[in-house]
Amino acid sequence: MALNPTSNKQLYGALGTSAVLVGGLAYVGFGNPHSPSFVFPPCPFKALTGWNCPACGGLRMTHDVLHGDLAAAFVDNAFVLIGLPMLLAWVLVRRHRGKPAMNTPALIVVIAAAVTWTVVRNLPGFPLVPTILDG
Numbered sequence: 535m536a537l538n539p540t541s542n543k544q545l546y547g548a549l550g551t552s553a554v555l556v557g558g559l560a561y562v563g564f565g566n567p568h569s570p571s572f573v574f575p576p577c578p579f580k581a582l583t584g585w586n587c588p589a590c591g592g593l594r595m596t597h598d599v600l601h602g603d604l605a606a607a608f609v610d611n612a613f614v615l616i617g618l619p620m621l622l623a624w625v626l627v628r629r630h631r632g633k634p635a636m637n638t639p640a641l642i643v644v645i646a647a648a649v650t651w652t653v654v655r656n657l658p659g660f661p662l663v664p665t666i667l668d669g
Contacts, residue, residue, distance in 0.1 A: 595664075
């Protein structure tokens with residue numbers, strides 16, 4: 535029984551995506567994004583504006599989650615740590631009900647939350663900022 539060429543492409547795409555995801559998680563998990571010597575391109579938003587974007591600290595947060603340190607992950611990026619699983623649950627529930635994954639009101643809420651988080655986390659003295667450790 536021969537496989538459909540379209541399903542082969544989907545299979546290869548899924549395998550390739552999985553390999554890249556696992557490789558990226560391994561790099562972040564075994565490396566240390568808290569160290570200034572960690573090799574990864576800088577955030578373009580932060581490079582242009584000097585502000586932390588909504589996802590800044592995401593690599594450090596992922597590293598902390600992979601190492602079981604949820605308190606440090608919360609400090610590095612509480613918005614992504616809490617918001618991403620909530621958004622994924624929302625999308626899965628909507629798809630399960632046969633509805634489009636996102637609708638206009640939900641998209642507006644996501645954008646408003648990201649903009650609010652960006653402004654609040656960049657206020658002077660805000661305690662939840664991504665950590666860089668020396669040494």
